[in-house]
Amino acid sequence: MISANLSAIFYLVSGVLFILALRGLSSPETSRQGNLFGILGMIIAITVTFLSTGNFSTGFIFVLIFILAGGSIGAFIAYKIPMTAMPELVAGFHSLVGLAAVFVAISAFLNPEAFNLGTPGNIKLGSLIEMSIGAAVGAVTFSGSVIAFLKLQGIMSGSPITFKGQHPLNAIILISIVVLIYLLCSTQSSNLFWILLAVSFLIGFLLIIPIGGADMPVVISMLNSYSGWAAAGIGFTLENTALIITGALVGSSGAILSYIMCKGMNRSFFNVILGGFGATENALSSSTKEQRPVKSGNADDAAFLMKNASSVIIVPGYGMAVAQAQHALREMVDTLKKNDIKVSYAIHPVAGRMPGHMNVLLAEANVPYDEVFELEEINNDFANADVAFVIGANDVTNPVAKTDPQSPIFGMPVLDVEKCKSVLFVKRSLSPGYAGIDNDLFYKENTLMLFADAKKMTEDITKNL
């Protein structure tokens, strides 16, 4: 058994290693080392916990069994999961952190002596406040992430689910959570603790159902943040530095990502959270719909245009992930490069279903990361490029965001695709994108629509090159 002071120092060390793990992600070269720091930090934290309890009896064996059982499930998932399913995986993992926080809080509430928090029915006030906040946030994270997972997986419809009185109901529940925590802390009643958990599960569910599929990048980031705050709440209860540091890091990380995603859509955080986006605008656009001429072409035309280009910019979006077209796309680009055509990729911050989704898919298809650019790095290059190849993206290329103040996406930063000499737009049909509005780009003089499955079209173009 090691002293409390010594173990506190080791927890601090593991907290610092976690900071270094995130720090490593500032560039792909240092990132792998960063991940190793993270693993080391985790090993230290777990080992110190074993040493500080000094309990190597039967219970210890069971702890190891549960770690191994969970660990092998985790490792199995990590190796099997296809890269296109990363958003679902991350949402699923968030739900586990949330549930683990809830379980630890329950355990501490039932048996506070084990954590030096007092006795049942007489838990130290500070610890009880921290515990109930940790449990409530954990429960919200759990049920919210489960809904996000179901929506991303397609088990539940990705369209927003709204009903009358939704916002007042949510507001009442949120207030009741605060009241419940207050009552719980003054009465120490275990019934109130269970009610608090139930209500928190409910609000997590209600908060996420009105949010539509393409807003998932914000939702996932937000739940990431929540899982951090839940961990921090438990960290305060357990007086554990590693947990407090990590909770704060993860909490702010998720908050920053949510902010970046909201900025990428030019919408306020509350606008996203209140949900229902895309549901109302749909009706509006169909009433004003007019038939406008579009030029459509086939793989042969597209191949001809690209063969005669000297530079091509590729704009991938969620549709590329759905069609699993990233490998076919890379093969097409390889052929283009053999013909001495300069190719780069332009990624919009909210392309895909989670932050950085497109970058991972391109990396999976062996696209070197120095050919992939963010919106602000590449937006000026469209004017000098010959061909823009839009594959699976829609709203993020819509010039309406710059021209029409009436549009729901007005002010959203978009890729200046229309400035290219010609635009190739791979899409299944002319249907509007997530925002429910028509894309002006379809009807431009220099746009050629390629109506087909993204993967099949890309393969056909490669054959024709």
Place this chain on the structure above:
Amino acid sequence: MEIDPLIFRLSIFILSIFVGYYVVWSVTPSLHTPLMSVTNAISSVIIVGAIIAGLSGNSDSVFNTSSIFGFLAIALAAINIFGGFLVTQRMLAMYKKKKKDK
């Protein structure tokens, strides 16, 4: 008067939020997905609480209501730790630079 230890923990918490703020802004946007998976893995350090909870039973009865919740939390956190770090490793291994010679 002595300062409540809670204040020290609160200081650590607030300062860590600032550290997190600056560190995360320096993360390159192309690595935002690995950032999420690794934050996922590290937030599962909550396993330390789960281990204490799991070991709370006495030697006669390893399992009581409290320790069972602890064991469940251990398994959940372990899924996240192994899954999170390994999937991050797998993703990061895919990020390659352009080949110099051609």
